[in-house]
Amino acid sequence: MSPSRRHDRLGVHSIGEFHMTVPSLADAERFYAAFGLRVGRDGSSLVLRTVAGEQVWGRLSEGPKKKFDRLSFHCFADDAERLHAHIEAQGFAPIAAPPGADDSGRWFRDPDGLAVQVRPGPKTTIDAAAHQSPSLPVDGTRCAPYRSQVRAALPQRLSHIALMTPSVPARMAFYVGALGLRLSDRSGDGVAFLHAPHGSDHHLIALAMGPGAALHHLSWDVPTVEDVGSGMSRLQAAGYTTGWGVGRHVLGSNYFYYAQDPWGSWCELSATMDYIPAAVDWQGLDHAPEDSFYLWGPPIDPIFFANSEA
Ligand SMILES: [Fe+2]
Numbered sequence: 001m002s003p004s005r006r007h008d009r010l011g012v013h014s015i016g017e018f019h020m021t022v023p024s025l026a027d028a029e030r031f032y033a034a035f036g037l038r039v040g041r042d043g044s045s046l047v048l049r050t051v052a053g054e055q056v057w058g059r060l061s062e063g064p065k066k067k068f069d070r071l072s073f074h075c076f077a078d079d080a081e082r083l084h085a086h087i088e089a090q091g092f093a094p095i096a097a098p099p100g101a102d103d104s105g106r107w108f109r110d111p112d113g114l115a116v117q118v119r120p121g122p123k124t125t126i127d128a129a130a131h132q133s134p135s136l137p138v139d140g141t142r143c144a145p146y147r148s149q150v151r152a153a154l155p156q157r158l159s160h161i162a163l164m165t166p167s168v169p170a171r172m173a174f175y176v177g178a179l180g181l182r183l184s185d186r187s188g189d190g191v192a193f194l195h196a197p198h199g200s201d202h203h204l205i206a207l208a209m210g211p212g213a214a215l216h217h218l219s220w221d222v223p224t225v226e227d228v229g230s231g232m233s234r235l236q237a238a239g240y241t242t243g244w245g246v247g248r249h250v251l252g253s254n255y256f257y258y259a260q261d262p263w264g265s266w267c268e269l270s271a272t273m274d275y276i277p278a279a280v281d282w283q284g285l286d287h288a289p290e291d292s293f294y295l296w297g298p299p300i301d302p303i304f305f306a307n308s309e310a
Contacts, residue, residue, distance in 0.1 A: 011180015021063025247297020
């Protein structure tokens with residue numbers, strides 16, 4: 001079996017890119033640069049890449065308010081026709097490409113109104129995780145570097161997108177039933193974590209119940225928990241002092257730090273998340289709320305659960 005494809009599964013394999021409008025591209029440029037992304041321009045839009053490659057993960061346009069309004073997924077080219085037909089058979093009719101958007105593949109509207117594109121494209125999910133440990137002490141030497149010499153690894157790739165929704169089951173009908181993502185873990189109807197069928201992090205998409213449909217957070221992978229901590233310090237030094245972490249999640253197992261973006265949603269630095277290879281038939285379980293959120297970390301502020309697009 002290919003490490004990156006299951007011929008017995010039909011579904012998208014990756015996130016291509018997202019689009020959102022924000023009230024100030026200048027604020028966006030400052031924030032995402034401090035976060036550690038490569039921020040460029042494409043006409044009147046900002047484009048977000050990482051230091052690790054040319055993949056455009058995100059596109060931002062100026063608009064009256066922040067709104068996460070488009071999300072593109074990639075599939076294998078020889079699956080596209082069958083997958084489009086399957087999505088339609090699940091009751092999701094195709095729509096016209098949103099104005100200004102790429103019109104390849106096919107566009108649909110998810111149950112919360114988000115425009116979702118399914119198009120053939122490169123596999124941006126990794127085929128295996130090569131986890132790294134932070135440096136361990138060796139007897140007789142100093143392990144920690146001088147603070148003045150710390151060079152934190154910057155985000156390498158988009159790991160997952162978490163969406164707030166009034167109904168986790170309704171949105172799962174689209175992302176699992178139609179797009180072919182698979183349940184990794186859930187806690188009742190409060191939260192569901194979904195991985196891609198051809199191998200991905202423990203979650204490519206997370207759905208969390210909340211007061212309305214909105215982007216909750218974008219999560220970016222860094223190699224180790226040291227890079228999460230150093231990234232937190234980098235953001236705080238740049239004036240972005242509202243955040244949550246450093247901590248460790250239970251479901252997904254990743255270390256995290258969430259920085260609040262200028263519009264009230266969040267950008268996560270994530271390290272060493274569980275990885276679900278294509279070959280593994282992961283059994284998604286339902287977990288008690290107290291065993292679903294975080295293992296350790298600072299107390300959480302209610303603003304973390306606010307709807308930033310109300
Ligand atoms: Fe996350």
